[in-house]
Amino acid sequence: xxxxxxxxxxxxxxxxxxxxxxxxxxxxxxxxxxxxxxxxxxxxxxxxxxxxxxxxxxxxxxxxxxxxxxxxxxxxxxxxxxxxxxxxxxxxxxxxxxxxxxxxxxxxxxxxxxxxxxxxxxxxxxxxxxxxxxxxxxxxxxxx
Numbered sequence: 001x002x003x004x005x006x007x008x009x010x011x012x013x014x015x016x017x018x019x020x021x022x023x024x025x026x027x028x029x030x031x032x033x034x035x036x037x038x039x040x041x042x043x044x045x046x047x048x049x050x051x052x053x054x055x056x057x058x059x060x061x062x063x064x065x066x067x068x069x070x071x072x073x074x075x076x077x078x079x080x081x082x083x084x085x086x087x088x089x090x091x092x093x094x095x096x097x098x099x100x101x102x103x104x105x106x107x108x109x110x111x112x113x114x115x116x117x118x119x120x121x122x123x124x125x126x127x128x129x130x131x132x133x134x135x136x137x138x139x140x141x142x143x144x
Contacts, residue, residue, distance in 0.1 A: 036085060042074055042101055053101050054103050057096070060106035070143050070144060075140065076140055078095065080133060095107050095138055106140075112136045113134070
């Protein structure tokens with residue numbers, strides 16, 4: 001009887017550990033994803049026409065200035081973490097949301113790169129290093 005109780009206990013522990021492994025993997029992946037961050041802000045140009053906010057889904061993201069007649073209404077700035085990097089969809093959502101607040105029809109990306117955001121010194125031998133982040137700047141435009 002004692003041996004069978006021991007086996008039942010060992011079997012139930014093994015089953016519990018097997019079911020916890022996938023759950024812990026999912027939680028760990030969720031923590032990594034949640035660490036990606038994006039800070040956004042916009043600046044409307046002084047003297048530019050101020051438009052009512054629009055639906056962000058309608059805002060285009062462009063890599064070059066369009067040939068269509070347009071006016072510049074402001075700028076969009078994004079600071080995103082480099083490690084872990086946020087998804088392209090999240091970055092585009094933020095660009096659209098900030099441009100939409102200014103009533104823009106599109107945002108033209110004028111800068112997209114990785115820049116140092118800070119420096120640190122640590123360890124017994126004063127190891128030096130830098131932290132970096134992704135920077136994006138876009139010009140919000142309104143078609144005429």
